[in-house]
Amino acid sequence: MRNDTICAIATPIGTGGVGVIRISGNDSLIIASKLFRANSGKPANDFAPSKMYYGRLTAEGFADNCLCVYFKEPNSFTGEDVIEFHCHGGVVLLNSIIKAVIDSGARLAECGEFTKRAFISGKLDLAECEGLIDLINAQSEAALTAASDLADGKLSRRIQKLQEVLKELLSYAEVSIDYSEEDIDLADKKHFAEVLIGINESLKTLAKGYSSGKHIKEGVTVALCGKPNVGKSSLFNALLGYDRAIVTDIAGTTRDALEGSYIYKGVLFNIFDTAGIRNSSEIIEGKGIEISKKYIRQSDGAVFLAEDIKLSQEDTEILNLLKGKKHIKVLSKSDINNNKAAEGFDLSVSALSGKNIERLKSMLYQMLIGKAYAGGLILTNYRHYDAVKRAAAIIQNIIEKIDIMYMDMLAHNLREAWETLGEITGENSIESVIDNIFSRFCLGK
Ligand SMILES: Nc1nc2c(ncn2[C@@H]2O[C@H](COP(=O)(O)OP(=O)(O)O)[C@@H](O)[C@H]2O)c(=O)[nH]1
Ligand SMILES: [Mg+2]
Missing domain, CATH: 3.40.50.300 (P-loop containing nucleotide triphosphate hydrolases)
Structure with a gap:
């Protein structure tokens, strides 16, 4: 069902100057061609991407003078073909346009489905998507700043850096399993431990900030x-x-x-x-x-x-x-x-x-x-905190037992720590976690 075309009213329900309708999926352009015609006479399937066209949207029983923009995949929010109608902002008007869009072949999007598609197409990672939810729901300026950092990928980049270091250790460990007759020597293990202590310091600092971060986000x-x-x-x-x-x-x-x-x-x-x-x-x-x-x-x-x-x-x-x-x-x-x-x-x-x-x-x-909270990177989300804590515990265990740990066990633990951190960006998150995150979005996002 991934390729079906979804639609939603993207602006809050109410009376306003402008109301935006968003359509995403393979049939977006076909649907726009059925409903909208630019004043220049150009049909929607000839529209240049990322350009606003002024024209008329005609449905059964009414018409609205509005703007239409086409974002060609992959250069759109969802990574798919996207159409946006910027119409007048009436409740009945927008609902009637949505009905016309559905009659033309789209289906109503679920909460957060546009962002979920952005995640699936690799436009945003999971932490960045969560940052977007927080950005929309921010109740204070500090919450807004923290959300915007998350949405911009600040946390993701920090986590990925730590993952890279872990990966380097992991590949070294795996090579030594494959090629060495004798076990890795103690000097190497000492180096491993030192690097891991450094990673754990970073993780502990992040985890420590969570109680403040939670307060910043939720009040x-x-x-x-x-x-x-x-x-x-x-x-x-x-x-x-x-x-x-x-x-x-x-x-x-x-x-x-x-x-x-x-x-x-x-x-x-x-x-x-x-x-x-x-x-x-x-x-x-x-x-x-x-x-x-x-x-x-x-x-x-x-x-x-x-x-x-x-x-x-x-x-x-x-x-x-x-x-x-x-x-x-x-x-x-x-x-x-x-x-x-x-x-x-x-x-x-x-x-x-x-x-x-x-x-x-x-x-x-x-x-x-x-x-x-001195304006630096701070964990505001329990899911991230939990992953950081679990990864830190795995690493702590390696540090403590490294002298007696066999190489394959060491590699196994390193991989587990690496995967646990990967949950934050969603590299290896399970479906139910992903669904739970996106259901917290509002309709049309
Ligand atoms: N002089 C003075 N009186 C106060 C002050 N705060 C409260 N009061 C008085 O103390 C009484 C009880 O105050 P209130 O705020 O209702 O106390 P509550 O029962 O703890 O909520 C009222 O008559 C207030 O005017 C203060 O800072 N200075
Ligand atoms: Mg009182």
Whole structure:
């Protein structure tokens, strides 16, 4: 079925100035000839590639003045013959044109099918395709930069370089299996180990960046927690820069958890304002407290808030919930609470005066994104992280056992490490992994 011709509306469904319809496959040009005629009179099958033609698309019951462009294989996004109609952007209009295209011999594309074809034709590797998904879905500038690096093949090139080194070792190992009577000598093994240690250093550095990379791509979640009335909702509003949560001096005002977000240094921070935690027999508040605990558990980090340096029993219980979680201890209401030094706390803030709010944002950034992201290459995708970790484990095993490892075993392990890294670019990925990746695309991409 690979050579059938697919079509989709490539622009978002809605009313707009322009709507694009994309067709890819062997019959693209035939379909365009049936539906479109340039004003110059030139039929589509005489179109020069990569040139826009203005003309008229005629279907049953209507016509639209639009542009048509033909990309000749292999010089197209999918590597196949591609036609694009740049029509007017009406929902019924575009749906009717798609129907006409289907009636002329195409079928509706599945999600991500255009990009999948680009991958199959070797136009893009798998990591680059994933970069494209991320580019489309980016929620912040930092996510966009990371996605654009991935789409441009930065990660692929880094991985391929490491694979080349592995391949060199592998061929050397294989030659020595074929030709040597005695085993490879120890000096060679020492050299092998040194090279492998170097590769593993690179892999470990990449893997280490993943926790920041994941946060850059998906945004981070931070729960504000503390007793009722310590100023969580006020801090929440101060971080967001507008009044999202209700603030009162009545303890137990916030019942449900509220979510709001801000961007700091290009990274999306999702903040949860939670119900204050205390021993309450009131049913609704009690439920809110349960929800608070859930949010605290699920967040990437937390801000613990107290209004007094002396922690009460309840404060300590809340702090206990944060054990093992990255968190910042904040003394609130510094404007009325102007103790000398907030001893035992990381920072004192005032939601009222705005004091140290920027500082808190910066500390959250340091805590959750850290220095790992200095604009360099960073892993943002679990699939890549997983492959890097597995390859590193195989290599680590070789390094540790190289002295007692037979050449054929060494070669086998090297090949396995090489193949594992190859999963990232999709050199040897299995069908189900590929399908899973492309199903995450939107229609028409
Ligand atoms: N002076 C002062 N009062 C604050 C500050 N933050 C909160 N409050 C007051 O403390 C009370 C409880 O605040 P709220 O944000 O609702 O606390 P929550 O129950 O932890 O969400 C309200 O009366 C706020 O006006 C602050 O930074 N300075
Ligand atoms: Mg509140």
